[in-house]
Amino acid sequence: MAKAPTVEDVAEHAGVSRQTVSNVLNTPDIVRPATRERVLAAIDALGYRRHAAARQLRLRRSSTIGIRLDPYVGGISGVVLDRFVHAITEHASERGMRMLVYAARTPEEEIARLAELWEGSEIDAAIITGTMRDDPRVGRLDDSGLPFISFGRPWGEDDIADPRHLWVDVDGAAGTRAATEHALTFGSRVAFLGWPSGSGTGDDRERGWIEAMRAAGVKGARVVADDSVPQVRASVARALDEGLDADAVVCASDSLAVGALLALSDARRSVPVIGFDNTPTAEALGFSSVEQRPEDVAAAILELMMGPTGDVVAPRRVQSGSAHALITPELVVR
Template identity: 65%
Template sequence: MAKPPTVEDVARIAGVSRQTVSNVLNSPHIVRDETRERVQQAIADLAYRPHAAARRLRTRRSSTIGIHLDPYSGGISGVILDRFVHALTERASERGMRVLIYSARTADEEIARLGDLVDGAEIDAVVITGTFFGDPRTGWLLERDVPFVSFGRPWGGDDVYRPAHTWVDVDGAAGTRTATRHMLATQGARIGFFGWPPDNGTGDDRERGWREAMTDAGASGPRFEAVDGLANAREVMSAAFAEPDVLSELDALVCVSDSHAVGAHLAAADAGRRHLPVIGFDNTPVAEALGISSMEQSPELVAAAVLNLLMGTTGQAVAPRDRDAPPEHVLVEPRLILR
């Protein structure tokens, strides 16, 4: 059985010292680009993988990223976060990092859990999910000087402009703008929007894309709203479609989520218009099974962007937080999946 390649093998192939190989693995920013690329090519050619346990002892780092797992709440769209966590775990492993999943029911409980993990040196960085206005987790992490990236914007908090608070999010407005323009081009001018109640950051952003596309086209359409959940969506749209002329004067519907889209689709079928064009948001298996078009969020691209912000594009360890660095924010544009 062949022996696995060592640091010395990499150094010999790349024509550098053992220390240079170590620098590329642990502090790539201090190595010249040409040298770093040569070492990385040797690592790839030899399929070399650093010994994680030895590196943790040497660097006093856990090589672990912590991420909160939201409590299971059912519904259609929860699969998006599952896909994100899976992609983050897979891509982190390719870069010599592990992912530790922890649970908490409230923000305060999560802060307490993070305190235990940070104090115990069990994690090097954190990925925050489920962001909201006034989120106390970000301030705690900033105060403790813990590197972190949030999946989701702060939605109005001042910290969105602070260099230390980096985030990655899906561009909801771009998604619904694309969906609305498609409906305007193919179905007619009366495109409705089915959203969440106001003052929901994500929902307001997605509604903005619909409004902008309709204004640009000089068109108008009705707005409907319901709290999240398929049953709620179906009930609201069934009541709306029971009103005179609402369904007959609607050319198509852009929805804030797949739950809303499925609810609207079922309500339209109940009202005798099974083929009302509907576009959802999330591209879930349920939407696919029912043949409903939807916006694909690409959580795999979000995971890649999160790791790049934490580790750099080629780094093999979490980069130290630079208080003087400019803000780093990434918006991933969703894709329209037509069915």
């Protein structure tokens, strides 16, 4: 069996010191870009991978990242986070890291659970999901010293211009903008079906529709409903009774899209409907939808936390321009 490449092999191949290789793996921000790229190329060429058990003993780290398992709620859109957890587990494993999944019903319960795991040295970092405005978890986790990153932006002062922690999010406005531009090929009357105002994610997705309609010089109707298929069906039916006449409908989720399709079918109207999340339901029913690409989100999260090829959580300065990643979603046309 061929001998596995070592750090020394990588250093010799790249023409750098052993410490430089270590810096690229653990604290890449301090290495000059050209040198970093040369080391990364050597790592790829040699197929180097550090032994996780030896690293754990030497650095006294758990090589584990904690993430909450969301309560099972069923429905159409619940599969998105399931896909993300699956993707982050696979990507973490490739870096010699493990995922520890825990349950928590409220933000306070989640904070307490993470404190236990952190104080017990069971995790090196955490990923939080389901961010909200004035999220109570952010300040408490900052105070605890636990390295963390969120899937979902903070939706407040702690955002792109003035970041206070690392985050990765899907650019919802870009997704609905692409969906609306496609919908406009069916006619200028494109309606938007979204959630009540105040939801950061919902408002962002509505913004994409507004921007695309404004760029096209047209206006469209807005219909609001909770993310429940029966309620959506009733809301859209009511809007149709009140005179809604649309050439296409862009929706903030696939659940909303299904409710809209049912209401349109009840009214014997054939109108293209575009969803968001690209769930198996969208594929089964054959309607277009925006794909969030949770696999890309997972890869971006680990890169922000660990560097391009790092296999430990690497502390980094949180500063504007490098503390976040926005993943551009993809419109899947059917």
